[in-house]
Amino acid sequence: MKIAIASDHAGYDMKEQIKNYLLEKKFDIIDLGTNSNASVDYPDYAKKLGEKVTKGEVDFGIGICGTGIGMSIAVNKVKGIRGALCLYPLMAEYARKHNDANVLVLAGRLMGIDLAIWTVDKFLSTDFEGGRHKRRVDKIDEIR
Numbered sequence: 001m002k003i004a005i006a007s008d009h010a011g012y013d014m015k016e017q018i019k020n021y022l023l024e025k026k027f028d029i030i031d032l033g034t035n036s037n038a039s040v041d042y043p044d045y046a047k048k049l050g051e052k053v054t055k056g057e058v059d060f061g062i063g064i065c066g067t068g069i070g071m072s073i074a075v076n077k078v079k080g081i082r083g084a085l086c087l088y089p090l091m092a093e094y095a096r097k098h099n100d101a102n103v104l105v106l107a108g109r110l111m112g113i114d115l116a117i118w119t120v121d122k123f124l125s126t127d128f129e130g131g132r133h134k135r136r137v138d139k140i141d142e143i144r
């Protein structure tokens with residue numbers, strides 16, 4: 001499975017840890033930055049991340065900022081993105097099962113790394129259920 005990952009400075013440390021975890025698990029990872037703790041603007045990284053996903057270059061995206069809120073707002077501006085801010089694994093499970101989320105957003109300043117990794121694992125291992133949820137997801141796509 002191919003994953004793109006991106007963060008701002010507030011998510012940088014978590015991005016590195018999640019990237020290394022996924023590389024160890026033999027995932028194919030595209031790191032879109034940022035590449036240090038120096039201050040940057042999360043919308044720049046959200047745009048790159050969303051576009052990688054909607055171009056079909058990766059299966060899923062993972063975006064991280066301090067709270068996850070800005071990254072989530074920004075990535076959802078990219079047409080075709082269903083970005084879900086998930087603070088624990090159950091949210092990630094339902095973001096996939098019911099919402100067919102294609103970008104997982106995490107909060108680098110609010111979550112410990114173990115919780116973040118459990119959330120990533122759940123997101124990447126859960127399938128969309130389709131059925132009535134497909135009808136609703138299609139309606140989301142019609143909004144813009």
Ligand SMILES: O=C(CO)[C@H](O)[C@H](O)COP(=O)(O)O
Pocket residue numbers: 008010011039042065066067068069070071
């Ligand atoms: O969480 C975020 C957006 O939702 C950002 O990471 C946060 O706003 C960055 O703040 P600062 O520039 O003060 O480090």
